[in-house]
Amino acid sequence: MGTPAFRLYRSLEGLFAVYKPPGVHWKLVRDMVETNLLRDINCAPRPGPRSHVKFLPQSCGESEECKKMTLVASRLPMLADHPLVAGPQFHKLRVGVGHRLDAFSSGILVLGVGQGNVGLTDMYHSHSTRDYTLEGEFGMATDDFSCQGRIIERTTYGHITKDKLERVLAMIQGANQKALLTYSNVDMRSQEAYELAVKGMLRPQGKSPPIVTSLRCLEFTPPHFTLEVQCVNETQKYLRKLVHEVGLELRSSAVCTGVRRTRDGPFTLQHALTRQHWNLPDITRTVQQTWAAWKNDPVQLAPPEPKTC
DSSP, X not given: OOOHHHHHHHHHOEEEEEEEOTTSOHHHHHHHHHHHHHHHHHTSOOOOOOEEEEXXXXXXXXXXXXXXXXEEEEEEEOGGGSHHHHOOSOSOOOEEEXXXXXXXXXXXXXXXXXXXXXXXXXXXHTTOOEEEXXXXXXXXXXXXXXXXSOEEEEOOOTTOOHHHHHHHHHHHHHHHHHHHHXXXXXXXXXHHHHXXXXXXXXXXXXXXXXEEEEEEEEEEETTEXXXXXXXXXXXXXXXXXXXXXXXXXXXXXXXXXXXXXXXETTEEGGGEEOGGGOSHHHHHHHHHHHHHHHHHOTTOOOOOOOOOO
């Protein structure tokens, strides 16, 4: 059965999602989760120390006749098993990272422990789509397409309306739909292509450039606007550039003020653990809820049970 610490480690093997805040590198998030898990696992009760037989000198009495020393067998605990000598039971815990988020972006970051790292590889090769919420602002352009970059241009935006914005978004989505058909490697005249298109399951096969499968406006309050994007093979830099291109198509300019991932494959914001829940009990519960469901159906996961404080 193993030690309590080993059983805790085995209960962790699987996939889980955390919420990465903006301004934090994904490596720092992973390292913090790994540190918390190692700390909690190593706090588990240890098995009793092993014992060994040692012969200790012992006097047989205080009289002149009994002053000779004799050796007596005694059972003593092994010092090598003492926590101060042996150190922590686990020194390293391999926590893998799925589709990464840069420091500017926030949202769902899928992590894996043990056999869960195999699940991360399966997610990568499944070409599953991801959802983002993009915050943008008209009227300026920067060298890195974000609001934190160096401003290289200022433009007017009073001529932009929501109808014009939605027409541009429809045009961009149409161009990406053609690219999706090209990279899906499916005969467009076949019944299979028709059924996949109806279900929205067309996916690029192998390597492809970033492709937007859905793009719509959620909010428009000039100069600010919010877009919802569904895409595959994207990077966060590509998404910020997408906001820039929307501004250019509207004969203006725009910068991205926020990138937030709201879905990564079957994982949604409901499955993401916030920072106060990056501990062994909450992660173990989440893994046990999602790992079995993932292996049965990698496309969709049931919402997690409510977290208890």
